[in-house]
Amino acid sequence: MTEHARLNPAVTITRQWWHSSTVYQIYPRSFADSNGDGIGDIPGIISKLDYLEKLGIDLIWLSPIYASPMDDNGYDISNYQDIAPEFGTLDDFWELLAKAKERGIGIVLDLVVNHTSDEHDWFLQARKGRDNPFRDFYIWRDPGPDGGPPNDLQSIFGGSAWELDPSSGQYYLHLFSRRQPDLNWENEGVRRAVYDMMNWWLDRGIAGFRMDVIDLIGKQPDKKITADGPHLHDYIQEMRRETLRHRDALTVGETWSVTPDSALLYSGRERHELSMVFQFEHVTQRWDEVFGKWRSKPFDLVALKAVFSKWQQALAEDGWNSLFWGNHDLPRAVSRYGDEGEFRVPSAKTLATVLHMMRGTPYVYQGEEIGMTNASFTSIEQYKDIETLNMHRLHLAAGLSPQDFIAGAHMNSRDNARTPMPWTDAPHGGFTTGTPWIEANGNVGSINAAAAVDDDQSVFHHYRTLITLRKTHDVIVYGRYQSYLDQHPEVFLYTRTLGGDRVTVLANLSKAPVVVALPGEIVTEGEALVWTHQPISSLEQTVSLRAWESFCILTRT
């Protein structure tokens, strides 16, 4: 376990099992429905384990499956130690855990402890009155001087972050929906209860936690501090001491606020609070300064490469990156960064290659491995996501036209990632025999898992290759990252070097064919590792790349 991988004489990093792992994220509601009620469930996931084993992934990150009124599709938890009936039972979960383990797949659970549901027993108690022992589990304040909310803190889902509780006359804080009251991490009882719950799951054999908005738990709402509060890292360190320290688990924090410096606080070897964090700079760089994701900026490869290179360099000697294009909150990778039309397949493969060849642990969001596209909804009635529906109401009231809102939603609504996983070309992609809770994509006839598995040239088989290469080539896991042609608007070129091994990654991220003049040190001859169009094993000074063509060459000296 603690063998050292030698990167270069100056740097050693302790080898961890999750360095060479690939994580697959499942959004249970949209993955596979076993009983025809239109909602994905745990038995559905169990029925797809063979598919996941074939893909070669090591871990499943399961978005919340806990008891929940589903105001935010399970990110509003009413009981951390039970399963939502629409998803199954605890016994179903133990079966999933065991059957995944038989295939060498670990289960990472979603830890949502910034807030609970308003139906959690703690909140039901807290709401009973100011002197209830659970009152202080949440964040209550008297009205502001004008009798309104204590201050103008805004909810991430729109509107005030404060909700009046009429019976006590106080407001409680909710950084997300009003049905997601924020827990008060300053209260020791909250922290103890969370650690006990974490240990309960860890003792039962889960592989780790993905930690929802963990950078918000140290909030100080009176000072309007939400992310990166003064005690944030104290809490995470305490959590580690109380739960994770003596275990070999994978932990990944969702941290929209993280910077390269704070990434080292979380994942650096000195404190090792978490295995790694998700940074979102490649996502938010496309958002408008004022209208956020509802008005997005055009694709800019030079800027995108700069973000990736910055993070690769920043965590080159300490810390660890997580690598992802999408998740259940984000648009589909091909639609966002690639080409959903003529070049869907090569663009999906090329996006996968440039991401998976970097240093870090890759995350594949369900359906990405078959090149799923954004939802093609044209009316607000088709959208189900609470954030989209809230923002629709608020933006229209502020004067945005319905067409403009739908255009923004088509690009960036969270529902783009939540349409049912298409398994076959049957109605609704074979996701359900009933009516799905959200409409399936119109293209399930051609984009579905069965077709992808059958076609050895598919995006699926490309992902399979990438996942395997990471397990067989240490240079992909630990090699030093060096980028070239940083100002080139279409081409992404980088190398990874470890000892005498060098991987060269060359990609055209555009639909225009390009002719590239390569830097002298890139001219090489070696072994073709993975490619979109044809195997390439050597590079001359000048290279022609077709639309969305990419390949990797391994050189050994």
Ligand code: TEU
């Ligand atoms: O997301 C945090 C979060 O801030 C997102 O809502 C994000 O701002 C937005 O979706 C960007 O598109 C996490 C979960 O991933 C999300 O699903 C939950 O709704 C949220 O926390 C609350 O638990």
Ligand code: CA
């Ligand atoms: Ca079901």
